[in-house]
Amino acid sequence: MSCQKCPRHCDNTLIEKCFCHADSRLPEVAAVYAHRGEEPPISGEKGISNIFFAHCNLQCLYCQNHIISRAQVNPELVKYRGIDEIADATVASLQETENIVGLVSATQYSDIIPILVEALHKRDVYPTIVYNTNGYESVETLKALAPYIDVYLPDFKYSDSRLAMRYSNAANYPEIARAALKEMYSQKGSALATDDNDMAFRGIIVRHLVLPGQVQNSIDSLRWIAENISTSIHISLMAQYYPPEGLALPDQLNRKLGEDEYEAVINELQNLGFRRGWVQQLESSDSYRPHFSTETSFA
Numbered sequence: 530m531s532c533q534k535c536p537r538h539c540d541n542t543l544i545e546k547c548f549c550h551a552d553s554r555l556p557e558v559a560a561v562y563a564h565r566g567e568e569p570p571i572s573g574e575k576g577i578s579n580i581f582f583a584h585c586n587l588q589c590l591y592c593q594n595h596i597i598s599r600a601q602v603n604p605e606l607v608k609y610r611g612i613d614e615i616a617d618a619t620v621a622s623l624q625e626t627e628n629i630v631g632l633v634s635a636t637q638y639s640d641i642i643p644i645l646v647e648a649l650h651k652r653d654v655y656p657t658i659v660y661n662t663n664g665y666e667s668v669e670t671l672k673a674l675a676p677y678i679d680v681y682l683p684d685f686k687y688s689d690s691r692l693a694m695r696y697s698n699a700a701n702y703p704e705i706a707r708a709a710l711k712e713m714y715s716q717k718g719s720a721l722a723t724d725d726n727d728m729a730f731r732g733i734i735v736r737h738l739v740l741p742g743q744v745q746n747s748i749d750s751l752r753w754i755a756e757n758i759s760t761s762i763h764i765s766l767m768a769q770y771y772p773p774e775g776l777a778l779p780d781q782l783n784r785k786l787g788e789d790e791y792e793a794v795i796n797e798l799q800n801l802g803f804r805r806g807w808v809q810q811l812e813s814s815d816s817y818r819p820h821f822s823t824e825t826s827f828a
Contacts, residue, residue, distance in 0.1 A: 535586040550600035551637035557583040558609040559597040561618040570729035578622040579631040616648040664706040688749035719761040742781030764806035
C-alpha cells in the first residue's frame with residue numbers, strides 16, 4: 530500500500546519507511562517558538578508561533594533546516610512527540626505571540642493536522658493556521674486540509690525539472706507544485722485578507738528563494754505564476770540563501786546570491802506586473818540562520 534500524504538507515494542509494502550522517514554503515528558517536532566522574521570502579515574509585532582516538524586518529504590541538498598529535515602534526525606533535536614505535547618507547547622507559545630500558528634514542513638504529518646487543530650480548539654485557542662510548505666503537495670491532501678488552513682505559505686522552488694531532480698530528488702516538482710498552487714489559489718483566491726492590525730487571516734503568499742547561478746529558474750517560475758495564477762497574488766522573493774555548513778553542495782550553491790542576480794529577478798518581478806509582496810536585502814542571508822540545538826532557533 531502506498532503512502533498518499535505526498536506526491537512521492539512511497540510503497541510501504543516494499544520499504545520500512547517512506548522517503549521522509551516520518552512516522553505519523555507519533556509526529557515529531559524540533560521546536561515551537563515565536564518567529565518574527567516571517568512576512569509582516571503573519572509575523573506582526575510579536576511574531577508567529579512556528580511549529581517546526583521533523584523530517585521532510587523533499588529534503589533539498591541546500592536546506593537551511595537540514596539538521597531536522599533529513600530522514601535521519603538526531604533524537605536529541607526532537608523536543609515534542611505526539612499531539613498533546615505539540616498542542617501544549619503551542620498554547621504556551623501563543624501566550625507570547627500573535628494569535629497565529631505556522632505549520633512548518635508538515636506535509637509528512639498532513640493526516641494528523643486536523644487532529645492537532647482540533648486539539649488546540651479543545652484547549653480553547655483558535656489561532657489563524659498558516660500552512661508553510663515546500664510546495665511539493667498533492668491536490669488530494671490540500672483538499673482534505675482545506676477546512677483547517679487559513680493561510681497558505683507555499684514555496685515555488687523550481688520551474689526546471691532537471692534542477693528539481695539535481696537539488697531535491699524530485700524531477701516532477703514543477704508539475705506537482707503548479708497543480709498545488711492552482712488548488713491553493715482555487716481555495717483562497719488572490720486577496721490576502723487582513724484584520725484591523727494588518728494580520729492575515731485568509732489567503733496565500735507564494736515564496737520563491739533565488740538560488741545562486743539559477744536566475745533563469747527564478748524568472749521562469751515568476752512567469753508561470755503570472756501567466757497561470759495571477760499577478761495580484763502576494764509574492765515573497767527571497768535573497769536569504771547561504772550555503773549551510775557541513776554540506777557538500779554542487780554547482781554554485783557553495784556561495785551566496787550575487788547582487789546582480791537578485792536585481793535581475795526583481796526586475797522581472799516588476800516587469801511582469803507583480804505589485805504585492807516583499808523583497809529582501811542581500812544581507813538577510815546573515816539573519817535567517819536556524820540553530821535548533823539552542824533555545825532561540827534563529828540567529
